[in-house]
Amino acid sequence: MTMAIEKIPTGTIAPSLLSADFARLGESIELVMDAGATVMHVDVMDGKFVPPITIGSLIVDAIRDLVKSRGGVIDCHLMVERPERQVEMFAKAGADIITIHPEATPHIHYALQTIRAAGCKAGVVINPGSPVELVEPVADIIDMCLVISVNPGWGGQKYIPSSTGRIARLRSMLPDDVVIEIDGGVSLDTVDEIRDAGANLFVAGSAVFGAADPQAAFKALAARVA
Numbered sequence: 001m002t003m004a005i006e007k008i009p010t011g012t013i014a015p016s017l018l019s020a021d022f023a024r025l026g027e028s029i030e031l032v033m034d035a036g037a038t039v040m041h042v043d044v045m046d047g048k049f050v051p052p053i054t055i056g057s058l059i060v061d062a063i064r065d066l067v068k069s070r071g072g073v074i075d076c077h078l079m080v081e082r083p084e085r086q087v088e089m090f091a092k093a094g095a096d097i098i099t100i101h102p103e104a105t106p107h108i109h110y111a112l113q114t115i116r117a118a119g120c121k122a123g124v125v126i127n128p129g130s131p132v133e134l135v136e137p138v139a140d141i142i143d144m145c146l147v148i149s150v151n152p153g154w155g156g157q158k159y160i161p162s163s164t165g166r167i168a169r170l171r172s173m174l175p176d177d178v179v180i181e182i183d184g185g186v187s188l189d190t191v192d193e194i195r196d197a198g199a200n201l202f203v204a205g206s207a208v209f210g211a212a213d214p215q216a217a218f219k220a221l222a223a224r225v226a
Contacts, residue, residue, distance in 0.1 A: 004119045005073055005096045008144055008179045008201065013221045014039035014075055015214075016183070016205030017063075018054060025059075029066055032208060035215040036222060039073045041183070041203045042095075046080040049104050057086070057093040064094030073097065077125065077146060077183070080104060084111035091118035099123035099146045099181075102134045112141050123181070128160050132169050142178060145170055147199070150184030159185025164197045171198030191224050200225075 015037050020028035029040060042060060047053040060074060067074055076095040080086060083100040084107065090098055098115045102108045102124060115122035123144035124135055128151065135145055147170065149163035163182070170180055182194050183203035191202060202225050204218075211217035 005121065008097060008121055009038050009073060010179055010200040011226050012036075012038060012201065013186075013208070013218055013225060014041040014181070014201060014203045015208045015218065016041040016043060016203050017059075018043040019205030019209040021209070025063065026066055028209060028214075029063060031214055032218050033067070033070050033072060035218045037218060038071065039075050039201065040067050041205075042074060042076045044076060044078045044080060044086075044090075049081045049101065050079045057089045057095075060090060060093035060095055068094065075099075075181075078104075084114050087111070087114045087118050087120075091115075091120050095120055097121040097123060097144060099125050099144060101125045101127065102138075103127070103130065109138055109141070112138055116141070123179075126166070126170070128163065132166050132173065135170065135173065139174055139178070144179040144181055144201070145174060146181040146183060148184055149182055149186075149194075159187070159190045159194075164193050167194065167197040167199050186221070188220060188224070191221060195225050 015032045045052045045054040073096045075097040076090050077099045098120045105111045112122045121143040123146050124142050125146040127148050149160050179201050180199045181201040182199040186202050186204040187207045208214050208217050
């Protein structure tokens, strides 16, 4: 099992590997970590909970030493059915944070406890069409709430404007020590309102890896949220 990190980094950009060049994944990670990235965001999709299929624990295991040797954290967002069945595998592979969807399991409380028991920080995910009140029953056992501000499953989408108010509502509902992470459409055009609403960890995929200069793009975004 992984050793639990002391706390989840905040006030920073978490580059999403979904948008990285998979032919040069190690180089892509080194590029953004050299620019100051400390959190690598891994989107796991099973083709059932969301239509696409992406990557699994094998890739997490493959990047673990590279990320950890540089003092980084691996943040795994499981867009999979019955995520509690995958927790041990991802924890062993090197995940530090595992976030799951309430709609993906009939036992969300148990699933979150399983994540913590595996030595990882546990997070619950709120989709654009899900009521923010889904967080309330588990607010006392989560370390993070991930707000999805696009339709889950695909990178490069535009930010859904109503997400800003949802972030603010969650910030007022949740204990101060629960991190609010935002994923979807984070860019220089949207990051200020997202930050001001109360988010404190920001996933950016195409805005970083899709830029002509990913390092400069990361630094520009990071400067706005630091």
